[in-house]
């Protein structure tokens with residue numbers, strides 16, 4: 396188990412309590428014929444300003460976890476706490492970017508109106524709305540596309556609109572659920588750099604779900620590896636790469652290769668059914684709990 400240096404560093408830097416606390420989270424989908432225990436016992440913290448990546452085998456419950464964290468889905472047991480308050484419905488300080496940008500944007504609204512909509516719902520005054528939308532579109536390089544409709548844009552541009560919408564909302568916490576899974580490799584690299592640049596500039600806290608091990612190491616300060624279903628946190632890896640990252644330089648560092656190998660090995664363990672052995676630093680479940 397790697398010591399979570401980054402979270403302890405962020406906590407030392409002035410955060411007495413974590414921004415996000417997930418405590419003993421369990422989620423069972425109950426159907427007429429059968430129940431599916433998607434998440435068994437997840438416990439982890441994310442400090443304010445951290446960028447944490449979650450990886451795990453397909454179907455291990457990553458999307459379920461993000462839905463519970465964002466208050467879109469009630470937990471069966473345990474709790475999610477954001478800034479000291481239990482999350483029971485979508486909290487005001489949180490924004491989510493999903494994989495399916497095509498479905499998250501309204502095709503009949505322009506780029507500008509799509510980004511502006513949540514701000515109208517939040518009752519942000521007109522002049523302030525204008526400033527936030529203009530800044531967010533500039534940050535993702537879409538100022539020129541403000542009057543286009545989503546269907547006139549490429550997939551990568553549409554995902555940038557979704558990111559701009561989340562950023563304009565000025566969330567304290569940004570959840571991203573495999574946001575780049577449906578774009579080509581070059582666009583994906585550009586969007587990864589965009590997320591890191593926005594994270595560094597805005598100081599927003601990011602929880603980023605991905606299938607891609609390289610992406611988790613390139614983006615994150617910390618990678619949480621989830622077990623296969625029913626899910627617990629199997630282990631975590633602190634990413635001690637320099638904060639200045641670039642696609643060619645960072646990915647060719649020997650340390651990047653080592654970290655990637657560590658995460659890869661742990662995901663392989665997860666796939667083969669490995670479970671954590673002991674509770675360590677509030678990260679894993681105890682064997683007695685797992686045996687329930």
Ligand SMILES: Nc1ncnc2c1ncn2[C@@H]1O[C@H](COP(=O)(O)OP(=O)(O)OP(=O)(O)O)[C@@H](O)[C@H]1O
Nearest residue numbers: 424431432433452453454455456457458459460624
């Ligand atoms: N609405 C639902 N009703 C019943 N079971 C569900 C529902 N949504 C998800 N599941 C089940 O819960 C488990 C976790 O699903 P989830 O989509 O959260 O996993 P995931 O890790 O995001 O998957 P992937 O990596 O393939 O995107 C799976 O066994 C899935 O079949």
